Amino acid sequence: MDTSQILVTVGGVALIAGNLWFFFGKKATIKPAAKGALYACPMHPWITSDDPTADCSICGMKLVRSDEVGN
Ligand SMILES: [Zn+2]
Numbered sequence: 001m002d003t004s005q006i007l008v009t010v011g012g013v014a015l016i017a018g019n020l021w022f023f024f025g026k027k028a029t030i031k032p033a034a035k036g037a038l039y040a041c042p043m044h045p046w047i048t049s050d051d052p053t054a055d056c057s058i059c060g061m062k063l064v065r066s067d068e069v070g071n
Contacts, residue, residue, distance in 0.1 A: 039063035 001009075041047040041056035041063055054063045 038066045040066040 037050070039049050039052055039054060041059065041061050043061060044056055044058050045066070047056045047058060047063070048066060049063055052063070055061065056063060
């Protein structure tokens with residue numbers, strides 16, 4: 001393996017690690033919602049629930065607070 005291959009490999013790993021950190025780090029910062037807050041799927045905002053442990057019935061993603069979905 002020459003230097004350029006090592007750089008590409010290290011760069012790719014760093015990029016993936018950064019994405020994972022961003023994705024999971026962001027999820028980890030979601031705090032329990034206030035009483036009565038509504039949760040929605042980030043991909044399917046019309047899928048909502050008042051249950052913080054609920055999953056999207058379409059894609060199975062964990063629902064997030066609707067005020068953090070981003071619209
Ligand atoms: Zn969904």
